[in-house]
Amino acid sequence: MYYAGRTLWVGLWQIVLILLAWLVAASEVSLSATTVEKELGLESGDWTQSAAQLDSLLLSTGEETAGPSASPWVRHSQGAVRLVSTVTGVGTSHSILLGLQFALQPHWKIYWRAPGETGYPPTVDWGGSQNLAKTRIAWPAPRRFSFQGVETAGYEGEVIFPITAILERPGVPLMGHANIEFLVCSTLCVPQRAVLDLLVRDGPAESSPFIHLVERSAARVPGDGRAAGLHLITATTQPGTKDGLIEVAVEAELPLAAPDLFIEGHNNVRASLPQISQRSRDSRHVVLRVRTRSPVAVGALVTLTVVDGVRALEATVPLGTLVADHDTIFEIGIILSLAFLGGLILNLMPCVLPVLSLKVMTMISHGGAERLAVRWSFVASAAGVLFSFMLLAAATITLKATGAAVGWGIQFQQPLFLSIMIIVLTLFTANLWGLFEISLPSWLTDQGGGVRTYGYTGAFLTGIFATLLATPCSAPFLGTAVGFALARGPVEILLIFMVLGIGMAMPYILVAIFPTLAVRLPQPGPWMIWLKGLMGLALAATVVWLLTVFAVQVGETTAILTGAAMVTVIGILASRLHPPLRPLPVAVVISVGLTIIAQVGQERETLSHQGLWLPFNENVLAHHVANGRVVFVDITADWCITCRINKALVLSHREVVKRLQDVVAMQADWTRPDVGVSAYLTRFGRYGIPFNVVYGPGARQGIALPELLTAEVVLQALETAAGRV
Template sequence: MKRHVLALLLLPAMLAGGGVSGFAQDVDGREGVGAWVKAGQVEARLVSAVRATGDLTALPLGLELRLEPGWKTYWRTPGDAGFAPRLDWSRSNNLGGATLSYPAPHRFSVLGFETAGYDTAVLFPIQGTPTTPGKPVDLALSAELLVCSEICVPQTLDLALALPAGPAGPSEVANDVARAQALVPKGPNGLLRIESVQGKGGALEVEATAIDGFVTPDLFVETDPPLTFSAPKAVFSDNDRHVRLTLAVTDPSPGLDLSGRAMTLTLVDGDKAVEAPVTASAGSGASGGGGAGLAAMLGVALLGGLVLNLMPCVLPVLSLKLMSVVKHGGRAPAAVCAGFLASAAGILASFLLMASVLVGVKAAGGAVGWGIQFQQPLFLVFMVVLVTLFSANLWGLFEVPLPRVLADRLGGDGLAGPFATGMFATLLATPCSAPFLGTAVGFALSKGPVEIYAIFATLGVGLALPYLAVAAWPRVAGWLPRPGRWMATLKIVLGFALMLTALWLLSVLTAQIGEVAAATVGLLMAALVLALWVGRSARGAARAAGPMLAGVLAIVAFAMPAVVGPSAGAAPVAGDSKARWVPFAEPTIREHVAAGRTVFVDVTADWCITCQANKKLVLNRGEVAQRLEESGVVAMRADWTRPDAAIAKFLADHGRYGIPFNIVYGPGAPDGIALPELLSDGAVLEALSKAAGRAS
């Protein structure tokens, strides 16, 4: 009814203004910028982010509007009245197609009527597709717009823009087009998230979260067939980081029930926006078009934990795993089962401990992510000390005797050792992401404590599956050689392997506290081993002096980050000679893409072994390195060795909370092509070609 009443009220004005065609106001002749055309209360022009077509298969264009004060035009779903821009490109030459995108709209509420659109000015991004790339493109657009104030006037504007053949360098409006593209709502990001959608008859209840807190949230609902909704009523909680938005259909039909209906939601809060296809549920949850339920994510987490056993990140713990396996050779099946179950329990306990820390940090408003413990100098010192002690233990320099009662309860040789080995192996195996793992962790960290604990527990089960398999079939251990003198030699070799792990940790620590401080920690660890060796060889009271001195040296090592400072003298990540890497700067990515360049972003860290493997095996060699050296490619490196809020936000915006993360942007992929955790030459080259807008 509202729509019909409004149409009758506005009909005289529409008839009076209908069919008015725009006329050229000026011709500025600048490359990539069309002439302004004015029609009544609106003027418009076509613009391009590039001066010429180059060899692009996707042209970054824009339709720019300016409206007189008090006038507005409409979004793709206008609401109670109005209509979206209607564009006719049929008179263009060498244009195969043009796709217009809509920046996040504003709400206009007048006399109970709710509409969505734009006032003052707006630039609609357009992706144009040349019929023949490399040839000139002559754009001719007939744009039919409805502009409204107290009255509404339809206007038709004839616009033109000629793009010659030639290098696709950036035009003077490239930044404006890039900013307009950034304002177009996209899929899930780390800033805003729609958590649940519930349909209750003709009403809709939407739960949403914002990592930085909401200011003025608004929600636009699109359905098929179309329905119009009231402005949302908001109820805030969790320091404005959570909001419940309630909307009602303005003209509900009898028996209308929104539960089970598919719709598209656009959540807007200032300059932030997110778009999500969802299905409203009748219960307390919602089905998101691109999301997965907790049950599906648990399956992904199980696979992620299992695959983590095969990642380069676990190389430092192979010594511990091998030692735990060979110790069970020739043992009774019950003892083998108990030992492997203890290791699995240690892995699970370690994951639950990490989940508890992440829940606490998130509740305190801090940034969370997978492997972020390796950004903390104290944690690195702790791991260096622990690895050194493990090595010294394997070399027979000290033993940790348990009280007799506890040792008996733990079953002879004890289960504390396997349990501690499982925990320690987990801590060393989790600085890097893995296939499936990143998806599961991203899902968990964007949710609440229940999901975080569930996902991390399942990851632990996945990582522990090899141990659980041996525990289920303990006779497998019977295939191993029986313990003997050969184990003494094996222990020495594995001890040196762990010391190599300590050296790697010290190299990571160097980026945190500087070379001098990290070298001091290394010398303290060498002195610790020497003290244990001297104490082991001494007699009487002097025998206890060695372990006591080792304890003092460990405490002094822990004091080094506090004395020196967390970043004093820290060394930057060494640049790679194989490519001209530039520092990460997210705002410049859109500018490079608008200028026709391809941007390869590598989010890496010194502590991420998988990242280092990707560099050595793929990025720094062969055809990939040559492509990254090309003039039209920008190789951008984001160093996450130390905490960096901009990098953490970039990862969260892409639903990632761990590294490695590599993504390629370009004219053919302005939203980016995310690559798998383990890179291959083929995957990188294919993404670079697609992003550049040409066949691989």
């Protein structure tokens, strides 16, 4: 396979390098200038030129001699190394920023923390230091070196490793004593050692001449990628193969020029030179594919570093499953069954309760009507549901083709969609309260037994709005089906969304097949006016809820003005009716809603200061998991009704809250579009919320929880992640 053809060659090459390194290291002290010239391939007189180049390099990187904030340079044949401080005094801080600075001759390199197939990184022993509790070294983004099929990662020229030094006693001078061991390589490799001593005196922590050098290098240390406009979308592996295969999808705000990928973790995984298997037309979305010496298990925790010029990102993530190129008929059949069940159960989710009034009014309006009229009316409602799902599928395919984030319910992240829904549902509310009637042409309505029923257009629109308002919910089986669809192509997306629509439309289809269910209801009469009023209250509550979500998106002022405009519309429509107090219930409901909106910002601020939830950050998450902590992650949004149900019934449960106080609880808000959150969901094969996952010593890859939580499920997952089960 990939590595089989060159394993023997690589082994022989490493033996040659070791022998050469030993010979050079053993003779370096006694070598004359002529011998050094021969070893380095320099012609007569070139050694003087090389030394001059080193002097020039040292002068360009700072004073050659030791200063008040730097150790002396320690020279060797391939360059020099020293220790610098960003401050002239320790001040009163608990830590100071140092820098380990290498200045290398042309064509010589040192290695990154994960060197690749050969070499080893610099190591620092701080034994003998004074007032130094511990240190933390940061690694700037590396570059790749390929030589005869051997892949390594490291640095050429000048590199500074930022080092955070934690002091034992703030305000007391720091005496840093560093024993450095490193390997310098060109066409041959030379092990080197250096002893560096740096004194940072007491006194004010004023900036030293080296602060800009170290901070510039610190800026090259990969973070989560957001500052660089890079986002990790998916990281997957394909099990069951002799050689491992890993694919990583990356999205960038600016076009990617030459992206590279470095992989760490999982038994020192060794990866081939990455190949770009997919690239979008605008080069903002690429998929990098690498082969590994051995298979990497699904769920294995790996650290991925993506570098594109001066941009870089780093993330520690569990590997998902790389979908095979072809799915069996059995697998597709299972997914379609889950899609049907998910759509059917969606009718029972809390998101559809606001449109229950539309369904009820559809039923009772057919009381006493002819069966044929009832049948075609409910067929129209089912068609509205299917049309909506096909519309969602088409929009999803379009967004996916452009490289945009896709997911279930993400239209509620768009202020334009929310404003349209607020206006339309306000008009529906006014209609149910009898403030105005929608007059349709006679050819759009039908007569059944002398009783005028809803027209087919009204029934069709009922199905559309039932679908749109149901999308903030995630029902059981729905997430699996949607995740499968969004990981495939347009055909699969259309097929699965169509089956989802059939599942949700099934109640309408059943009434169309058995119209007696609606015909036997009492005929419309005075009682229906009161029922319509109650159903209107349900829609008014939906408007209030949408205004609270709208307030988070565009601000409280805009939301309040929008709500006031809706109240004005209701008032204008009601002014034509008598008595004048008839619109009072409407105004009261909307006014209460505006009061709720005014409290949204304060409520969200209060919740953020409760101390239980920390902001979601994948790097912080990986740090806690690496340190053996249990971490509970909650992805939520203000427009997600199921999320609110989980929060009210489960995450606010006394036993659950007590247990979460003993772990790290992190929460991500997906109310507004967030590429980072979308990428995190995608790596788990999820495209909708709610989504909860638990990490810990017993579940480093994470335990994904079901959409509908129970206290028992959460507590059991926390125990499993802690390794107690």
